[in-house]
Amino acid sequence: MKLLQTVALTKRFGNKTAVDNISLTIDQGKMVALLGPNGAGKSTIINMLIGMIQPNSGQIIFDGKVTNIGDYRMEIGVVFQGSVLDKKLTVKDNIMMRSKMYSRPVNVKNLIEKFELKNIWKQKYGSLSGGQRRRVDIARALISSPKLLFLDEPSTGLDIQTRTKIWEVLDELRKDTGLTIVFTTHYLEESQNADYIYIIDQGKLIAEDTVLGLQKKYTKNILKLTYINGTSKTMTIDSKDEALGILFEEDTNINDFEYRPGTMDDVFMNLTGKYIR
Numbered sequence: 001m002k003l004l005q006t007v008a009l010t011k012r013f014g015n016k017t018a019v020d021n022i023s024l025t026i027d028q029g030k031m032v033a034l035l036g037p038n039g040a041g042k043s044t045i046i047n048m049l050i051g052m053i054q055p056n057s058g059q060i061i062f063d064g065k066v067t068n069i070g071d072y073r074m075e076i077g078v079v080f081q082g083s084v085l086d087k088k089l090t091v092k093d094n095i096m097m098r099s100k101m102y103s104r105p106v107n108v109k110n111l112i113e114k115f116e117l118k119n120i121w122k123q124k125y126g127s128l129s130g131g132q133r134r135r136v137d138i139a140r141a142l143i144s145s146p147k148l149l150f151l152d153e154p155s156t157g158l159d160i161q162t163r164t165k166i167w168e169v170l171d172e173l174r175k176d177t178g179l180t181i182v183f184t185t186h187y188l189e190e191s192q193n194a195d196y197i198y199i200i201d202q203g204k205l206i207a208e209d210t211v212l213g214l215q216k217k218y219t220k221n222i223l224k225l226t227y228i229n230g231t232s233k234t235m236t237i238d239s240k241d242e243a244l245g246i247l248f249e250e251d252t253n254i255n256d257f258e259y260r261p262g263t264m265d266d267v268f269m270n271l272t273g274k275y276i277r
């Protein structure tokens with residue numbers, strides 16, 4: 001079921017078109033990535049979807065109705081790039097203050113458990129580490145039991161363990177509660193968490209599909225042979241059968257081999273002719 005759609009969404013700042021005619025469909029219960037380099041227009045899209053800024057043209061459709069943000073503000077949670085929480089307040093106060101604003105707050109105990117907040121519950125938000133803060137930011141955005149969670153660059157600057165943890169929890173939440181998640185990222189690895197990826201570059205939507213679909217459309221499989229004499233050769237391959245043919249032919253000359261699908265790096269390179277970072 002379609003939860004949120006944009007039709008030809010466009011935003012200009014002066015004579016710069018930051019978001020150019022972008023149409024997206026976000027299905028209920030899915031994890032969707034907006035992937036693109038710095039300045040691609042990802043935050044501007046999110047800011048229009050959460051009502052921070054108005055589009056110059058285009059439509060936003062929520063739950064089947066052409067809408068403006070006022071109609072669905074209560075249905076969304078947002079985690080911004082920079083935190084908006086009060087540094088002088090404790091984690092508890094930051095989260096509980098917010099919970100009072102909503103008619104159907106989520107079970108706070110569950111959030112504390114899921115995001116491992118017990119040990120920092122009474123600590124001032126300002127004294128937390130980056131990873132701890134991010135966990136609190138997300139927990140707070142979920143306090144209203146939103147249908148849709150927006151995360152703008154959720155793991156920029158975080159260490160790999162914290163990133164992995166955050167993605168595990170988000171995936172669990174999605175499976176348990178049917179939460180729909182839209183996130184922006186310029187980490188290619190991170191986009192692979194998504195069910196569906198929109199690739200944005202210079203304000204334009206340049207490709208969209210699942211990870212596998214993108215790999216299939218925009219990359220080839222890679223076969224690397226390591227020979228008994230110590231040399232190696234890497235080649236692009238159209239199909240498994242072609243790889244098997246080569247391996248069969250080279251059988252007695254090779255020591256080892258690696259066969260892998262193209263990566264999201266290859267996808268981005270093939271689409272734009274440049275690396276994302």
Ligand SMILES: Nc1ncnc2c1ncn2[C@@H]1O[C@H](COP(=O)(O)OP(=O)(O)OP(=O)(O)O)[C@@H](O)[C@H]1O
Nearest residue numbers: 013016018036037038039040041042043044045186
């Ligand atoms: N308020 C503004 N006024 C003028 N230009 C803006 C404004 N906000 C964004 N832009 C420009 O619009 C373009 C898209 O910016 P945006 O922040 O949406 O990119 P992004 O993909 O989110 O980048 P990043 O990954 O660095 O956050 C950029 O060229 C940016 O400079």
